[in-house]
Amino acid sequence: MPAASSERIAARDPVTSARVLDGALTLFAERGYHGTALSEIAGALGVRTPSLYNHMRSKHDLLEAIIDATTAGVLEDFHAVRDAGGDPADVLFRAARVYAYRHATHRREALVVNRDTSSLDEPVRSSMQARRREHEHALRAVIAAGVEQGVFVVDSPALASFAIRELCVSIARWFSEDGPLTADQVADQYAGFALRIVGVQPTSTAS
Amino acid sequence: MPAASSERIAARDPVTSARVLDGALTLFAERGYHGTALSEIAGALGVRTPSLYNHMRSKHDLLEAIIDATTAGVLEDFHAVRDAGGDPADVLFRAARVYAYRHATHRREALVVNRDTSSLDEPVRSSMQARRREHEHALRAVIAAGVEQGVFVVDSPALASFAIRELCVSIARWFSEDGPLTADQVADQYAGFALRIVGVQPTSTAS
């Protein structure tokens, strides 16, 4: 009767740096970086705290790794979408869609980035915030282009791009894989919201 | 030469419980509850850490006070708006407007509520989350009513109400009193976005 391997589900697979990162991700997303102790991450992996140091350099490094990978991925997504071309409505739809999709499929990463980027220390924090700004400005440029062409109607492209970005970000705060809607469906709906915000009524609202 | 009273600006006014709460609010919003030490709050007030206990019961109490007052205020706002009557588009506009306005004028409170409600302990946390759900459901009911009357067009009232609420919440993350737009202007714009999300093109988009 091997009773107590029930601490968390996968307690006795080999511990790797990937699994440490994943455990940190889950707990950082749940309780925040400062609210999570290494002992909790260790406990989730069925291991004592110092053993973590065989697979990571420091707690802070885990945070950096998570935020670095995630912000880089966001920009990558966006550039792929923009380079595929199309008119502003197409680009905005696809940019919002991929951003929304990411926040449904990578909830934990998104929560950590949005909550704990401010806990990075200095050279890194600024460069992560610069990535966020780059995405922000790029999206704003798409909206401004649409306004110039007369297909979008907004008073302030900056305001609209804030709204659309944060709209997508918020998906991470409620989405569940077990819910009634798939990530794809939610992403489609939210991309539709994005178009509505800039004054475009999408041709089809049916599912 | 009384050199060093430059720690923060208002260092030598009498310390009151209101000022302690305000200092905590600022720092919790900046660094998060777990990321803020009492010594930092004390330092901002020009006082040693234990002196804070003349004006508060515990660090945790500060958090509770902030979140309790804020969530109560949100519901109060909403009920006032709903009780004023009107058709669903009117109610939705005004509900979004007041919610957005609050997030522009009470940024710090909003940031703390959204980041650190999970750090409350148990009887209180659930009741604060219940308040959030109450607001959520009430807003959803307004949208559902609009859909039934055929003035709103959305696939899922739940999705739309999530979107609108989080849209307003996000204002706290970028708004600045020194920016180009006043809280009133931002609230108007965002309330317009809310109507667009549910498929209503507002009659006037001009400022």
Place this chain on the structure above:
DNA sequence: CCCCTCAACTAACGCTAGTTAGTCACCGTA
């Protein structure tokens, strides 16, 4: 003029955090 209160202080406590050092068992390979 004394005394009481209020709010600041210093000192210290208990605890927990992140991290390091040093040890030991296992396991694949020579």
Place this chain on the structure above:
DNA sequence: TACGGTGACTAACTAGCGTTAGTTGAGGGG
């Protein structure tokens, strides 16, 4: 079978946290 490396462990350290105790000085009312 001996060996080397990998990765777990225990023990321990330092630093910082929130909090309490006890003290001191200033201000106001009898």
